[in-house]
Amino acid sequence: MILRTLARYSGGRPWVAELITLVVLLLCPVVLPLFGVTADIASRILIWGLFGLGFDILFGYTGLLSFGQAAFFGTGGFVSAFLLTQTGLQNDVFLGLVIGTVAAMAAGVVVGFFTLRRSGIYFAMITLAFAEMFHFLELSPLSQWTGGENGLTGVPMPIVGLESWHIQISSGWSLYGYIAAFFFVGYVVAHRIVLSPFGQVLTALRDNTPRALATGHSVRKYKLAAFVIAAGYGGLAGGLLGVLQSYMPPDAVAFHTSGQLVMQSIIGGAGTLFGPLVGAALWLGLQNYLQDVPAIASAWMLILGVVFVVLITLFRQGILGAVKQLFTKSASPSEPHESELTVELTRRQHIAGVPDEHPNQDEIPDHYLRADTPAKTRGLIIVPKGESADGAALACRNLTKHYGGIYANEGIDMSIPEGQLRGIIGPNGAGKSTFFKMLAGEVVPTEGHVFLHGADITGLGVTAVSQLGMSKSYQINELFSKLTVAQNLAIPVLARLRGEFRPDMLRSLDKVAGLHGQIEATLELVNLEQRADVPVTELAYGEKRRLEIGLALANAPNVLLLDEPLAGMSPRERADTVQLLKQIRAGRTLVVVEHDMDAMFELAEYISVLQEGRLLAEGTPEEIKNDQRVQDAYLGGMEEV
């Protein structure tokens, strides 16, 4: 029940939106002519909308702004057009389009390999440069096949059906129908991708790439997959453009094609799937209707440019995004029944003392252990651990990190036994953070090794380490900013249940066994059940802090690193969090860096003290309190002045 919005987000009934789309597409040939919209315009809008579906997955959902989508539009278009005009494939337009799409996806793999090495502005520039390369290739070196500046003429109309019974599609509304069928299938696929576990991970990349990486997702593979999907949509749309015009124009590969796609998507609203379609409708509408108004006929592009700049500046979410926001804003206060239900359920559980009610609990894969004590953590799963010879969960030998001439850490040897709660303290600048980053695989040590359950994990990287069962919570909150609390928690759980990459693009989130149980158990543990559906931007600081720990917990770690879990908390929140840390100890090894000495001496079984990058002392809290060196270095002496 808590996960109602996760389910709602996941569409619950995704076919409703799809059915509405189908009906609207079917009504267009009846309705649009009444408004003077021709079949040609409607078809063009659909082609741009189809092109935009892929771009929206890439930009709106994954956060990768490409200025080079024309490369794939052109690749798909020219490969299809070439097959349909220059080879014996004239009669099979469908096959030509499919091959063109596959070719565009292949191009996407190659271009993605290079461009995805960088992100942000680099990515935008490099995609643009690659698209220009494709444009130059089309214009001259490949002109023998592409027609160069002339393009390819004579792309045939499709024939639908079998040998004996078939329909010859001609231009006009029957061609619209042919294109609308592709658009519809393209939309359903994109819609399912967005709602799938795969799609959920894409949004996590968009919101916080480093955290997605740290929760155990292979960012590189997900990005490449999104890039190839977008390339495929571009290729299909390009092929359809050739069919629609009976001609494949060379400027399909030009920079302004990529630019037009970007602008249409932003105007319509990124992250909505239909945004690019709305943008295309506005674009082509203005282009066509302003041409009939002599005074401003040549200004349509200027008007669009101004609209674009204004939208970016004031309504970044675009037309559809603004509409969507309007609806969710008016909807959220008037939805008391949902939260009441949540409260009711929670209350019932507490009274009955049966947290076992988690709906999907039985579906948890067998090889995951369930934490058995205390009762409150019963729902949580813990990843099985390996066995080390000396019983150490986490150990390091001669761990050293140099930054140029600066020694952040030097020669640290440490062994943390299975199940221990280890505290690490030290004055500011003692090298605690670097040490923690090396343990977690975020920083590669200059020298030395890290062992997790006896296995050497040095240099494996944070994603692999997370997959092996060690996760980390951060000193400064690293949340997925645009997602709700429950969606946030879904990200580490998905990494645990699905591994570092899985292209389960058409699977529903609800079908991921164990997902809901783990999210609910974590929510309960970090006391955020009633905030499950709230976007993280609306959380109070203390709640964000708890969610930060929840993200690490939801990953089902057997070794948990906590970097200053109490940072910035009020005394009350500190006490609660200390209780929480005690609860989650069962079945896990915990390593905590913390400045709050009272909390540390209360919690930790064993404490290691770092100073100036080296290990100064180790011992029980009592021993550390009384250690002369520690007092001198850190705690402050009581003796002579």
Place this chain on the structure above:
Amino acid sequence: MSMPSLPLFLSQLFNGLATGLLLSLISAGLTIIYGTLGVLNLAHGALFMVGAYAGFLALQWTGSFVLAIIGGMIGALVVGLLMERVIVRYYYQRPPEDQILVTFGIGIVITELVRLVFGGIAKPVPVPSWGQGITKLGSLIYPTYRIEMMAIIAVALLGLYVLLYRTRIGMIVRAGIEDSLMVNMLGINVYRVFLLVFGVGAMTAGFAGILNAPILAVTPDMGESFLVMSFVVIVIGGVGSFPGAIVGGIIAGEIISLTSMFSSAYSHVMLFAIMAVLLAVRPQGLFGIEGRE
């Protein structure tokens, strides 16, 4: 494919230097703005074009090419400053994607405004009287104006270098590149410095636009291909690096020029291909710093 003769090779090498210096100048403007403000200015190509049109107007009114150059610089400067004050400054705190998108949009608005006012037909800017004819450099014969242009660009780049590395204001700008927050806290109004840098970057683009006008037709779309090439230049040189822009520009110019000896069709493709190889080997670019995006 036969090996080109030595004179052809030399003249192409020289050609590459001419193209390269122009690309260096444009890219330097782009990279100074990016390095300081963190904004990738996709309207840079439009500012290049504005410089050419403003210079064209100044030439029409005064008949003097020197005044045309000054007019081109002032035109781009004014448009650049307006752009920064009215829109871009509200974007310093927004994600890089938004900055890219808005400057892209501004570029389109500027281009379309110019098209509306001047039409799409190319405007002629003749070679100035002091640049007529050809000059002999040893065995090499080369248009005089292009040689003069190379010299002028070299001086301009030197001027930019002195401004950035040898003046007080340049020191503040370079400190701003490292940590603008810190500079602000030291009591320097970093936003005024930002405005100045944006103006200098815009002026550089305008200067390049009018200088190149006698060689290239002046049309509203003339900036687009230069924008794309300057991206390649700064990717090769390292985004935000001034020396990277200079070296990257010359490398790009030479690639285009030298490969066109073998096959003119492939010369631009080669430029992008070499960029791709460099990305695979050294993603941060020749002069880029690891980890700085």
